[in-house]
Amino acid sequence: MTIGALVYSLRGPREGTISYTELTQITGSQAITEVRVEGERFSIRGADGSLRVGIVGDEEARHALVDKFAAAGIAVEYGSREGSTGARAATALAPIAVMLALGAVGLGMHRRKSRAHFSEGQASGVGKVRFTDVAGMDEVKEALAETVEFLKNPERFGRLGGRAPRGVLLTGEPGTGKTLLARAVATEAGVPFLTASGSSFQEMFVGVGASRVRNLFAEARRVSPCIVFIDEIDAVGRSRGRGGDSASADHDQTLNQLLVEMDGFDHTTGIVVMASTNRVDVLDPALLRPGRFDRQVVVPLPDLRGRREILEVHARPIVLKEDIDLAHVAKVTPGFSGAELANLLNEAAILAARSGADKVDLEHIDKARDRVLMGEERKSLVMDAEERRATAVHEAGHVTVALSSKNADPVHKVSILPRGRALGVTQALPERDRLLYTKEYLEDQICMLMGGRAAEMVVLGTMTAGAADDIQRAASLARKMVAELGMSELGPINVTDHPGHVTHSEHLHARVDEVARKLVEHQLERACRIVRETRDGVLLLAERLLEEDTLVGAAIVACFEKRADDAESAPAELAASA
Numbered sequence: 270m271t272i273g274a275l276v277y278s279l280r281g282p283r284e285g286t287i288s289y290t291e292l293t294q295i296t297g298s299q300a301i302t303e304v305r306v307e308g309e310r311f312s313i314r315g316a317d318g319s320l321r322v323g324i325v326g327d328e329e330a331r332h333a334l335v336d337k338f339a340a341a342g343i344a345v346e347y348g349s350r351e352g353s354t355g356a357r358a359a360t361a362l363a364p365i366a367v368m369l370a371l372g373a374v375g376l377g378m379h380r381r382k383s384r385a386h387f388s389e390g391q392a393s394g395v396g397k398v399r400f401t402d403v404a405g406m407d408e409v410k411e412a413l414a415e416t417v418e419f420l421k422n423p424e425r426f427g428r429l430g431g432r433a434p435r436g437v438l439l440t441g442e443p444g445t446g447k448t449l450l451a452r453a454v455a456t457e458a459g460v461p462f463l464t465a466s467g468s469s470f471q472e473m474f475v476g477v478g479a480s481r482v483r484n485l486f487a488e489a490r491r492v493s494p495c496i497v498f499i500d501e502i503d504a505v506g507r508s509r510g511r512g513g514d515s516a517s518a519d520h521d522q523t524l525n526q527l528l529v530e531m532d533g534f535d536h537t538t539g540i541v542v543m544a545s546t547n548r549v550d551v552l553d554p555a556l557l558r559p560g561r562f563d564r565q566v567v568v569p570l571p572d573l574r575g576r577r578e579i580l581e582v583h584a585r586p587i588v589l590k591e592d593i594d595l596a597h598v599a600k601v602t603p604g605f606s607g608a609e610l611a612n613l614l615n616e617a618a619i620l621a622a623r624s625g626a627d628k629v630d631l632e633h634i635d636k637a638r639d640r641v642l643m644g645e646e647r648k649s650l651v652m653d654a655e656e657r658r659a660t661a662v663h664e665a666g667h668v669t670v671a672l673s674s675k676n677a678d679p680v681h682k683v684s685i686l687p688r689g690r691a692l693g694v695t696q697a698l699p700e701r702d703r704l705l706y707t708k709e710y711l712e713d714q715i716c717m718l719m720g721g722r723a724a725e726m727v728v729l730g731t732m733t734a735g736a737a738d739d740i741q742r743a744a745s746l747a748r749k750m751v752a753e754l755g756m757s758e759l760g761p762i763n764v765t766d767h768p769g770h771v772t773h774s775e776h777l778h779a780r781v782d783e784v785a786r787k788l789v790e791h792q793l794e795r796a797c798r799i800v801r802e803t804r805d806g807v808l809l810l811a812e813r814l815l816e817e818d819t820l821v822g823a824a825i826v827a828c829f830e831k832r833a834d835d836a837e838s839a840p841a842e843l844a845a846s847a
């Protein structure tokens with residue numbers, strides 16, 4: 270079979286490579302979930318998580334292949350490598366890529382950042398995501414129904430005078446299912462799904478990003494009607510004209526190209542560009558103009574019912590012990606995103622398997638929840654005695670402020686086992702979903718964040734770098750209160766850093782900064798006062814932490830009761846208490 274294509278078959282592990290002939294034969298196969306195209310290189314992802322790589326040198330042949338995959342409804346993702354040398358060098362790395370991919374499947378996706386080039390497996394483990402696989406979000410799906418209709422029949426849509434959707438911007442926190450939704454729209458409409466990540470357009474060389482955008486849309490025109498999905502659009506969509514260096518020149522060109530492409534088709538073209546971001550505020554205003562991303566769909570964090578439904582979807586392949594009530598799990602996971610919920614069940618299943626259990630029980634879920642919330646325990650990290658003591662005091666400071674503040678969330682757990690990037694953690698979780706935050710609640714949050722630093726100052730007479738994260742969070746919360754929520758002496762103002770939109774005077778910006786800073790400072794003073802007043806409790810809790818690493822529920826409160834020294838410790842498991 271010769272189509273004038275140059276085919277490099279690779280030596281190396283057999284299952285890691287795929288020849289051109291094989292490529293043409295598997296295009297219609299259901300066992301493929303995703304195809305990634307990087308220059309001449311095709312990476313084929315199987316439903317079982319396997320990954321195979323092949324090189325197709327001839328451009329026409331590449332187009333033909335993409336057409337076939339797209340027609341078969343398989344997601345085609347455009348990657349960042351271009352040019353044959355890069356492609357071949359990349360292929361040499363294929364076995365490594367395979368291992369990473371397998372690792373990712375085995376361990377789930379518990380660290381968002383480690384999720385490299387390949388998108389993770391879907392909920393059900395098979396390729397096509399339908400609306401029914403996206404749990405909750407009825408309103409969001411309703412908002413997208415029109416897009417589905419349009420893609421099913423672009424011509425008719427135009428004839429009836431409907432204003433065809435051209436660009437849909439999905440906004441929301443990470444892991445809320447934006448990518449999942451976009452895929453589901455493609456499946457429901459029965460059209461190809463082309464995807465690229467905004468960051469894959471960023472390059473060192475001027476012009477490369479723009480040419481990638483051009484290629485992506487050229488491909489889209491050939492397979493239309495279709496969806497072009499751009500993940501993390503903020504990477505390309507940031508406001509133009511910020512710097513004179515070549516990186517920003519390239520960025521500007523890339524963004525211009527995207528704007529040109531989006532203007533270049535009308536409703537008859539049948540292309541819908543969907544994009545996702547959690548930073549609408551940094552996007553270039555030109556992107557949001559009519560005819561471009563003129564539709565914004567907010568994808569919210571799931572509420573109680575949504576969480577239960579997401580848990581149900583992801584519990585399908587897992588064997589749960591009979592007494593596990595997913596409604597209850599939903600209740601103790603306020604603020605979790607869909608990805609975190611999926612991750613929670615996945616981690617629980619891994620823990621169960623590791624401990625030799627044949628079913629996932631509440632203890633596994635409890636442990637998994639800690640891991641998702643606070644990161645993995647880092648047993649290997651050894652703190653010396655002084656660092657442990659400083660950490661214990663710091664965490665005890667958070668706890669005492671939380672216990673002393675009327676509006677703060679209840680403290681579940683405190684630990685000085687290092688997890689993720691943190692040396693210690695205090696876990697305070699709302700008892701219910703909060704829909705509205707009051708000024709008092711937010712102030713208490715800031716105070717609680719400052720509790721760690723306060724304890725360092727009052728008890729240890731020093732300051733540690735461990736408070737950096739707390740300070741950053743307190744500062745940004747305070748800024749939000751002042752600049753957006755109107756909760757300060759400056760009254761109801763809205764001062765956001767909208768690039769290119771300097772609507773406020775320098776003076777007002779400076780005032781906002783000043784008032785926000787004072788707010789944090791004031792809460793730090795309050796936290797110090799609380800620590801001073803509850804010093805004995807703080808010391809006792811720190812002591813207990815040094816002995817036991819982790820304390821839960823009643824055992825924490827006991828440290829702050831009058832006759833603290835004879836307090837009985839009965840570590841209440843989350844499972845029993847919540």
Ligand SMILES: Nc1ncnc2c1ncn2[C@@H]1O[C@H](COP(=O)(O)OP(=O)(O)OP(=O)(O)O)[C@@H](O)[C@H]1O
Nearest residue numbers: 392403404443444445446447448449579607608611
């Ligand atoms: N509503 C949901 N129903 C079922 N699963 C969900 C839902 N939301 C998220 N998930 C799970 O979380 C995973 C990650 O979601 P997805 O990648 O779509 O989020 P995202 O909003 O695109 O995140 P990011 O902003 O980081 O790109 C999904 O693959 C799915 O397993």
Ligand SMILES: [Zn+2]
Nearest residue numbers: 721735736739
């Ligand atoms: Zn802290």
